Amino acid sequence: MKVFETLGGFIDAFRPAQGVPPQRLTGFFAWCLNGSWPPLIVAGVISAISGTTEVVSALILGWVVDAAVSGNPAEFFADNLGLLLLFLLFYLVLRPLAFGASSASNSVIVGPNLFPLVLSRLHRWTMGQSVTFFDNDFAGRIAQKQMQAARAVTDVATEFINTICFALASVIGSAIFLLAIDGWIALALIVWMFGYFALIRFFMPRIKKNSSARAAARAMVSGQVVDTITNIKTVKLFAHAAFEDRVALKSMEVFRARSLEFGEISTWFRLSLMTLAGVLPILLIGGAVILWQQGQATAGAIAASGAVAMRIAQMTGWVSFTLMSIYTSVGEVEDAMRTLSIPHQLADAPGAVDLPKIAGAIDYEAVSFAYGRRRGGVEDVTLRIAAGEKIGIVGASGAGKSTLVSLLLRLYDAEKGQVLVDGQDVRQVTQESLRRQIGMVTQETAMFNRSARDNIAYGKQDATEEEIIAAAKQAEAHEFILAMEDHQGRKGYDAYLGERGVKLSGGQRQRIALARAFVKDAPILVLDEATSALDSEVEASIQEALDRVMVGKTVLAIAHRLSTIAAMDRIVVLDQGRIVEEGPHDVLLAQDGLYARYWNRQSGGFIGVDENVDGAAAAE
Numbered sequence: 001m002k003v004f005e006t007l008g009g010f011i012d013a014f015r016p017a018q019g020v021p022p023q024r025l026t027g028f029f030a031w032c033l034n035g036s037w038p039p040l041i042v043a044g045v046i047s048a049i050s051g052t053t054e055v056v057s058a059l060i061l062g063w064v065v066d067a068a069v070s071g072n073p074a075e076f077f078a079d080n081l082g083l084l085l086l087f088l089l090f091y092l093v094l095r096p097l098a099f100g101a102s103s104a105s106n107s108v109i110v111g112p113n114l115f116p117l118v119l120s121r122l123h124r125w126t127m128g129q130s131v132t133f134f135d136n137d138f139a140g141r142i143a144q145k146q147m148q149a150a151r152a153v154t155d156v157a158t159e160f161i162n163t164i165c166f167a168l169a170s171v172i173g174s175a176i177f178l179l180a181i182d183g184w185i186a187l188a189l190i191v192w193m194f195g196y197f198a199l200i201r202f203f204m205p206r207i208k209k210n211s212s213a214r215a216a217a218r219a220m221v222s223g224q225v226v227d228t229i230t231n232i233k234t235v236k237l238f239a240h241a242a243f244e245d246r247v248a249l250k251s252m253e254v255f256r257a258r259s260l261e262f263g264e265i266s267t268w269f270r271l272s273l274m275t276l277a278g279v280l281p282i283l284l285i286g287g288a289v290i291l292w293q294q295g296q297a298t299a300g301a302i303a304a305s306g307a308v309a310m311r312i313a314q315m316t317g318w319v320s321f322t323l324m325s326i327y328t329s330v331g332e333v334e335d336a337m338r339t340l341s342i343p344h345q346l347a348d349a350p351g352a353v354d355l356p357k358i359a360g361a362i363d364y365e366a367v368s369f370a371y372g373r374r375r376g377g378v379e380d381v382t383l384r385i386a387a388g389e390k391i392g393i394v395g396a397s398g399a400g401k402s403t404l405v406s407l408l409l410r411l412y413d414a415e416k417g418q419v420l421v422d423g424q425d426v427r428q429v430t431q432e433s434l435r436r437q438i439g440m441v442t443q444e445t446a447m448f449n450r451s452a453r454d455n456i457a458y459g460k461q462d463a464t465e466e467e468i469i470a471a472a473k474q475a476e477a478h479e480f481i482l483a484m485e486d487h488q489g490r491k492g493y494d495a496y497l498g499e500r501g502v503k504l505s506g507g508q509r510q511r512i513a514l515a516r517a518f519v520k521d522a523p524i525l526v527l528d529e530a531t532s533a534l535d536s537e538v539e540a541s542i543q544e545a546l547d548r549v550m551v552g553k554t555v556l557a558i559a560h561r562l563s564t565i566a567a568m569d570r571i572v573v574l575d576q577g578r579i580v581e582e583g584p585h586d587v588l589l590a591q592d593g594l595y596a597r598y599w600n601r602q603s604g605g606f607i608g609v610d611e612n613v614d615g616a617a618a619a620e
Contacts, residue, residue, distance in 0.1 A: 042105065058174075130412075140222050143222075152336070185291070189283075203268070212332065285309055365419075378403050391571070392572070421434065452497060455512055477515050523553060525550060
């Protein structure tokens, strides 16, 4: 219905967040819910109005009982027509409308919008984290934390509206009603409420703490299981299913222990609260009966007091359940907040501008970077690459090749010196605008579990079908793509590639990655072992395509197979993070230095493994 579509639009479910997520709980909630407060307040007021109908219901019941007791049964309907019409109007119109409005505000306005609002904000913030953030954690655990926090924040907001606003309005209305009967009965309710809140204050922090510990253990189970499934082929190849099972069971046992602790505190809380709830009807009904004996209360007052007492006693169980859920969710938010609200370690500089269309000149000026360690990475590297120049980069594992590329892409910031593109420090331009102008193909190709078309078009999201097919043909991928069919019957460019492209061979994945780089057509092209997974015949044809694509581009090509870079304008040789040689292939051979040794030592066209590689290999 149109009215529900209108109501559903009161909260912008994908409104961007403002600023950095605070690492304080209240601030984090405010950051998550910012922009949705007016609809939330309206929903809370409507819920409170629904809560007051419970008191009005008891009040009308008391009036009906008093009318029945004091009047002539034969004349009851005739004498109390107005009261009976009010009774019918309240129960058939006003009360249903109040509860219907409350349901609509929660089920249409709040519920469907808060979860995507919070999740989209957390996801955007997480995507802005540096590569190191993801390297230091499980992918499954990070995803679990996002979902956990979004669901928990949504649950806290909706349950507060549904239950707390409703219950508070009912209790306050009940106290006012009982005060009209007798101050002592109202006082009894107030004293009972103090006992109720004291119980809540004692148990809830403990429930929150246990909930946070349980959530952390659950996320670790999720991260461990996802890590195993992600690497399932390795698990099977090494016959380590039993080992992975033991690792998973160990994390599950921790989760089970935390769950038992949570179950214990929950049981004591429920038992204490329900015992306290049983005291309320005794106080209120007993007090009303005593007043009735003294002639200070009517039978209707007893009935109304009983209705209020039973309703609040029943509501106590409901509220306690909800409070447990709220504090459980708060604990989960607190746990997720510690992971997700970390400030960005590699943010755009204040006032960073978009990098304009570049020619492709690259300058490394006295650059040093060691991943926060004493050794590894690169040290005092100065390298000038002219726009359109083709550079080959060689060196043993850990020599610093990939570090140079990572600093160019600003996946890390140089610890000393600076990296310039067309004379602009990469730290002074936005990361997105920088990376849009750099195409890259790596040895470990990254594929999405999407169609072949989507994976190629990832290089240029507005690419036409003709551009996608042309790029696939250049990369020698068109023929095998046409022959593909996935498990759902999708064929050709519509076929899905599986998670991380598992349905493709290494060579096929690399050709898709090459097609993605071709369609991007960026001024700078980085090739990190781009043809290493290809057989000689396919590599030869793709090398011809690469030669055509590289025309007019600045190219940085990392290779162990030196024959693939011998024709480059210049070759840079790295050793232990420093440039030790540079020049054309023939010149370096004539120098009879490290490059010449690599060339002469190759077996099958690959650089041998350097026997003196230090721990920097792990950094690359």
